[in-house]
Amino acid sequence: MLDTILKATGLDAHACAGLLGINPVVFDEWAAGQRTIPESYLLLLSDVLGVDPAVIRSSSKRTHRSEEYTPAIWYKLRGENLVDADRESVLLIRQLGRYQNEIEEVTGKKAIGWKLLFETIRQANDAQAPPSEQGRRAARALRESTSLSHCATGIGEVFRGNLRRLGVLVIESPIPRSRIEGCSFYVGAHPMERPCVFANTYESTWFRRNVVLMHEIGHAIFDAPSSGASLDFIDSDETNELAEQRAQAFAQEALLPREVLHHIAQSHGIKWASLTSDDMAVLVAETQVEQRTVARAAVDGGFVPAEREEASRNFEISDRLRQLTERALSTAEYLETLGPDGEQRLMLGMRTATIPSRPIRLPVPYVRGVVSALQEKKISRGKAAELLMIDKHDLDSRFGEQLQAIAED
Amino acid sequence: MANPRLLLCDTDSLIQLLLTAQHNQNLAPLRVLRDSYGIQPTIVEEVETELMWTRRYGSRFVPLLKKATGSGVIERLDVTVLGRHVGQAIVKSVHSGFQSLGQQYSKHADPGEAYTFAAAVTLGVPALSNDKTAVDALDYNGMALPSPVLRAFDILVFSYQVGALAEKECDRVRKELIQLREHVPRAFQNASFADGLAQFCPRILDGGMKAVGIAPTPGPAYAAQILCTRK
Numbered sequence: 137m138l139d140t141i142l143k144a145t146g147l148d149a150h151a152c153a154g155l156l157g158i159n160p161v162v163f164d165e166w167a168a169g170q171r172t173i174p175e176s177y178l179l180l181l182s183d184v185l186g187v188d189p190a191v192i193r194s195s196s197k198r199t200h201r202s203e204e205y206t207p208a209i210w211y212k213l214r215g216e217n218l219v220d221a222d223r224e225s226v227l228l229i230r231q232l233g234r235y236q237n238e239i240e241e242v243t244g245k246k247a248i249g250w251k252l253l254f255e256t257i258r259q260a261n262d263a264q265a266p267p268s269e270q271g272r273r274a275a276r277a278l279r280e281s282t283s284l285s286h287c288a289t290g291i292g293e294v295f296r297g298n299l300r301r302l303g304v305l306v307i308e309s310p311i312p313r314s315r316i317e318g319c320s321f322y323v324g325a326h327p328m329e330r331p332c333v334f335a336n337t338y339e340s341t342w343f344r345r346n347v348v349l350m351h352e353i354g355h356a357i358f359d360a361p362s363s364g365a366s367l368d369f370i371d372s373d374e375t376n377e378l379a380e381q382r383a384q385a386f387a388q389e390a391l392l393p394r395e396v397l398h399h400i401a402q403s404h405g406i407k408w409a410s411l412t413s414d415d416m417a418v419l420v421a422e423t424q425v426e427q428r429t430v431a432r433a434a435v436d437g438g439f440v441p442a443e444r445e446e447a448s449r450n451f452e453i454s455d456r457l458r459q460l461t462e463r464a465l466s467t468a469e470y471l472e473t474l475g476p477d478g479e480q481r482l483m484l485g486m487r488t489a490t491i492p493s494r495p496i497r498l499p500v501p502y503v504r505g506v507v508s509a510l511q512e513k514k515i516s517r518g519k520a521a522e523l524l525m526i527d528k529h530d531l532d533s534r535f536g537e538q539l540q541a542i543a544e545d
Numbered sequence: 546m547a548n549p550r551l552l553l554c555d556t557d558s559l560i561q562l563l564l565t566a567q568h569n570q571n572l573a574p575l576r577v578l579r580d581s582y583g584i585q586p587t588i589v590e591e592v593e594t595e596l597m598w599t600r601r602y603g604s605r606f607v608p609l610l611k612k613a614t615g616s617g618v619i620e621r622l623d624v625t626v627l628g629r630h631v632g633q634a635i636v637k638s639v640h641s642g643f644q645s646l647g648q649q650y651s652k653h654a655d656p657g658e659a660y661t662f663a664a665a666v667t668l669g670v671p672a673l674s675n676d677k678t679a680v681d682a683l684d685y686n687g688m689a690l691p692s693p694v695l696r697a698f699d700i701l702v703f704s705y706q707v708g709a710l711a712e713k714e715c716d717r718v719r720k721e722l723i724q725l726r727e728h729v730p731r732a733f734q735n736a737s738f739a740d741g742l743a744q745f746c747p748r749i750l751d752g753g754m755k756a757v758g759i760a761p762t763p764g765p766a767y768a769a770q771i772l773c774t775r776k
Contacts, residue, residue, distance in 0.1 A: 157598065157600065158594060158597075158598060159594070159597035159598035159604055159607070161597075161604075162594060162597050162598070172590065172623070174589070174590035174591045174593075174594055174656070174660070175590075175591075175644045175647060175648070175660070176591050176647065176648070176651055176656035176659070176660060177591070177594060177656070179648070238652060241652060242652050242653060242686075490600060491600055510678070513678070513681045513682050513685040514653065514682060514685065514686065515652075515653050515654070515682050516653060516654040516655065516658060516676055516678040516679035516681070516682040516683075517676055517678040517679070518557075518654055518655030518657070518658050518676055518678075518679060519651075519653060519654050519655050519658075519679075519682065521655065522655045522656070526600075527599065527600040527601055528557070528676075529600075529601055529726070530600070
C-alpha cells in the first residue's frame with residue numbers, strides 16, 4: 137500500500153527515503169510490499185504521512201480508495217504553486233512534530249495549553265461577524281490569555297516562546313526554491329496532534345516573519361483543523377478570501393493593537409500628521425513588525441489617513457532601522473554584536489539536521505531540550521541523535537563538551 | 546549454565562565488526578560464537594535497516610551484511626526465527642510483547658537499540674551494544690535490561706581467548722577503530738590490545754580455557770560475566 141499512498145501524497149519514494157535516512161532500495165522494497173516494514177519505521181511513516189499504520193501495511197490496494205486514507209494536507213500540497221521542496225519540507229516538519237511529542241513525553245513537559253485556548257477562541261467566534269472583526273477578537277483573546285496584552289511594546293521577541301509554551305510547534309527554516317512564505321497545519325496522530333506554524337526564512341526579514349508566523353496562528357485556530365493545511369505564498373495577494381482577511385487581521389491585532397501603536401508613537405514623540413521616514417524606522421524597531429503592517433495599522437487605528445498609507449509603506453528606512461535594532465542587521469553583522477560566545481548561544485551550526493537529504497533548522501529550545509534530556513539520562517545518545525536528525529558522530533562533534541560528563545565504558 | 550542461544554546485536558557494535566572485517570577474518574568473532582558455542586548472532590529488523598544506510602558510511606555495509614545473513618552468520622529476528630526459539634504455540638504473543646516492549650524502549654533509545662534490547666529481554670539472552678548511554682537511559686527510566694550487555698570489544702577479546710583471532714589481528718582492529726574515530730573502551734584507547742586487556746574486564750569468556758583480562762567485580766547485571774562452554 138505504501139507506494140499507492142506515496143503517489144496520493146505527491147511524494148517521491150526516493151526523496152522520502154532520503155528525508156528519513158533510509159536506504160532507497162530498502163524503501164522501494166517496503167513500498168512494493170516485498171519487505172516487511174519494521175514496527176518502528178511503520179509508526180514513523182504513519183505519523184509523517186498521517187495514514188493509519190494498518191493501512192500502510194495493508195497489501196490490498198482495492199479495499200481502499202485514495203480519498204479514504206489520504207490526509208487533507210497532501211491534497212493541498214499537490215497544488216500547482218507547490219514544488220517538491222514544499223512537500224518534502226512538510227514531511228520533515230511532521231517528523232519534527234512527532235519528535236517534539238516524544239521529547240515532551242520523556243521529560244514530562246507535555247504542553248497542551250493551545251487546545252483550550254484555540255477551542256475557547258473558536259467557541260466565542262461570531263461566524264456572522266466580518267472576517268477582520270473575527271480575527272481581531274481572536275487576537276485579543278490570545279493576547280489576554282498569554283499575558284502578551286501586558287506588553288505596551290512589540291512582542292516579536294517574546295511571542296515565539298509564548299506559543300511554544302502552549303505547545304505550538306514554531307519552525308523557521310529556509311526553503312530556497314519554494315514560493316511558500318508560511319504555512320500552518322497539524323502534526324502528530326490524533327489525539328496527540330499539535331498545531332505547527334512555519335515561516336520560510338529564505339530572503340525574509342525577522343520583522344516580516346513575525347507577521348507571517350502570527351498570520352499562520354490565525355489560520356491554525358480557524359482554518360487548518362478543517363482544511364488540513366493553510367498555505368501562504370510569497371507576494372500573493374489573496375486578501376479577498378475570508379480566511380486570509382481574518383488571519384491578516386488576527387496577525388495585525390495580535391502584534392500591533394491600536395493601544396500599543398499609540399503608546400509607542402507617544403513615547404517617542406511621533407507626530408502622525410508629519411510622519412517621517414525616521415519616525416517609521418522607530419515604529420518598526422519598537423513594534424517589531426514590518427513596515428507594511430505598521431502602515432496598515434496606522435490607517436486602521438485612525439492615526440494616518442488611508443490615502444497616506446502607500447507613502448508610509450514606501451519610506452526608505454533600512455539604514456536608520458539598522459542603527460535602531462540589531463534585528464535589522466545581516467546575520468554576520470548580528471553575530472558580531474553578540475561577542476565571542478554569540479554563535480554558541482544561538483547554537484549556530486548546531487541546529488541543522490544532517491540525516492535528511494533536505495536540511496531543516498531546528499528551534500533552539502527544542503535542541504536544548506534534547507541535549508538536556510541526554511545529560512539527565514532520560515534518553516540515550518542514539519535517541520538524542522535521532523531526535524536531532526543527525527548521527528552520533530555529529531552529536532559528539534556538536535555537543536561533545538556538554539556531553540563529557542556522560543558515562544563511558 | 547548453558548550457553549545463551551542468541552546474541553542480539555545492535556547497530557554500532559556491528560558497524561565496528563563490519564568496519565574491521567578485513568582484520569577480523571570476515572566476522573570470525575561472530576562465526577566462532579555460532580559454530581563453536583551455538584550462540585547465534587541475531588539482529589532485529591530495525592538494526593538491519595540502520596545498517597543498510599548510515600549517514601557516515603552510506604550503504605557500505607550492504608554487501609557484507611547480505612553475505613553474513615545469507616550464510617547464517619547473522620540471523621534476522623522475525624516471527625519464524627522467534628517461533629524456533631519460543632515454540633509455535635506462543636510465538637504470536639511473544640512477538641507482540643516484544644514489539645510493544647520495543648515501542649516503550651524507543652521513547653528513551655533509538656530504534657536499533659530499543660528493539661535489540663527489547664528482544665534480548667523478551668528472550669532472556671544477552672545483547673551486544675556499545676552505547677552505555679542507552680543502558681543508562683533505559684535503566685534510569687526503570688526498563689529491564691538484558692544480562693549481560695556485551696560490547697564489541699568483549700567479542701574481540703573472546704575471539705582472542707578462544708584462538709579465533711591472533712593478538713596482532715585484535716590490535717589491528719583496535720588501531721583501525723581509533724583511526725576511524727569509533728568508540729573504543731577506555732582500557733584500549735591509549736594502550737595496545739595486550740596492554741589494554743590487562744585493564745579490561747571481559748563480559749564473555751570460555752569457562753574451559755585460561756581466563757584473560759581482569760576478574761569481574763560485583764556490579765550491575767548488565768555488566769556480569771558469562772562463561773561459555775565449547776560445543
